[in-house]
Amino acid sequence: MGVTAVLMLPLLLLGISGLLFIYQEVSRLWSKSAVQNKVVVITDAISGLGKECARVFHTGGARLVLCGKNWERLEILYDALISVADPSKTFTPKLVLLDLSDISCVQDVAKEVLDCYGCVDILINNASMKIKGPAHKISLELDKKIMDANYFGPITLTKALLPDMISRRTGQIVLVNNIQGKLGIPFRTAYAASKHAALGFFDCLRAEVEEYDVVVSTVSPTFIRSYHIDPGQGNWEASIWKFFFRKLTYGVHPVDVAEEVMRTVRRKKQEVFMANPIPKAAMYIRTFFPEFFFAVVACGVKEKLNVPEEG
Template sequence: MIMALPSVLVLPVLIVVAAGVYYVYTEVMHFMSKSLVQNKVVVITDAVSGLGTECAQLFHKGGARLVLCGSNWDKLESLYDALTNDADPRETFAPKLVILDFSNMDSMEDVVGEVLECYGYVDVLVCNSSMKLKAPVQSVSLELDKNIMDMNYFGPSTLVKGLLPPMISRRSGHIVLVNSIQGRLAIPFRSSYAASKHAVQAFFECLRAEVEEYGIVVSTVSHTFINASDPATVEEPTPPPNRLAAFIKSQLTHGVRPSVLANEIMQTVNRKRKEVVLAHPIPRVALYVRSLLPHFLFAVVAAGVKDSVLTVQMQ
């Protein structure tokens, strides 16, 4: 009985040891996450969005010198209050606030100057802004096309060009593009949106190669849509005619939580990863199918469009 006692305790001891190792690992990673961004000047665009707020909270707790950008001053002030009310001023810095509206491209030069006036340079730029649209191609006006391109492409690219010279002179910096997976994989009724996301993806990939010699890291984080609300259960009376197309579409539009995406952005900055895809298996597989079997993917997506049109006509 005495000899059997140690063997009985083996499993509990292993569990306790494993739990202890995991706890130590998480604490070390948490400490490293804070220390790696501590005192860094971090600019976040659209900081008042769900994702922007989550990023602001993470970087603020990590001791970063935040420059929070957004188009609504009242919301920026509310975010400022939320970050500073319970913060320890010995460990954190009060954020700087800058009005930034990518729909007003004439103001971009002043915005760049105001951002650089805060600290004189930028260590990390998180480009988070985005404008979405779902509509058939023929119903999208040229004016709306231009607005989407301003918000999703010309705005971020112009901001990057303005903030890049100090990074080059200091030979350091990290630029993060938070982009939709539709910058790599287009789906129907998102023509203007997908086009703008493809454009900005290409810009950042070119930029990555051009600035590598200066020690500047350029990262792209491609995700499915950001789901800030709890998923609702919807019962359909009849299954869609094309089950495969419907399943792929549901997976492509399966959102990620802002907190999960914000953590991924923080890890991308800490580990200097250049390319991240945050998506479920089906969108990941679709990316490979797009390259290896494009005709198959085109046929499936087109069939899904025909089925959706038929369903609407029958209602």
């Protein structure tokens, strides 16, 4: 009996490994078929996440429309995609110069895309502008610029493309948001406000367009970190606040977010929250124990104001 069990264990592990491999291959092929020949618009395609989304969807056979506010960087991305893709299975991406903080040009860009392809199947609202600092030191002009880039820009583009999706009774709109659309963090008032506004808009829109078979999805990571930089240890563990804040701001890699965006499109998920357990716990604490949450955050602000930063 013991010898049989020993012999069966490797076979069992081999069988499980085989099943996992088959599942991964089927998921990969399914992902490709979900976007193949689809017209996919990606805003801020020259950002870290934008590049990864472009790579994933281009490999899947989508007809990409890559938007960005720097033409040279768009061309570099274009060359990178073309150089590694199989031309028999992919389409040549279309490049569009677009700065979402300039609301006046968004309608023209939407018209250009619709005139070119006739429709848009998937819109990925990825563009975002960040600002950090005390609220009283950030000008109202900068507050408005943040709202234009993070709120008015995405909803203007969405509104311009939405009638076509409604008339065709198909389409998907993906908002790449942030944990600060749900949870405000000190010294990021304008950014958090814009993310709250965007999330509120798309949550409402989801219910409005469901009857037209248009899917609205939101993907909210904690923070999207750069390719090669991980949060350092430093002296974060010196206090509860610093430990909490480090866990809260521990970013997600752009590759992981891009793959999650693809899964969201494939499975037509409505909401995805990408975070480790600490930010998830913070969400529940904010909801059910707000006074404790505010006390912890206020403690962190006092430390920030009273203790000189390293370096």
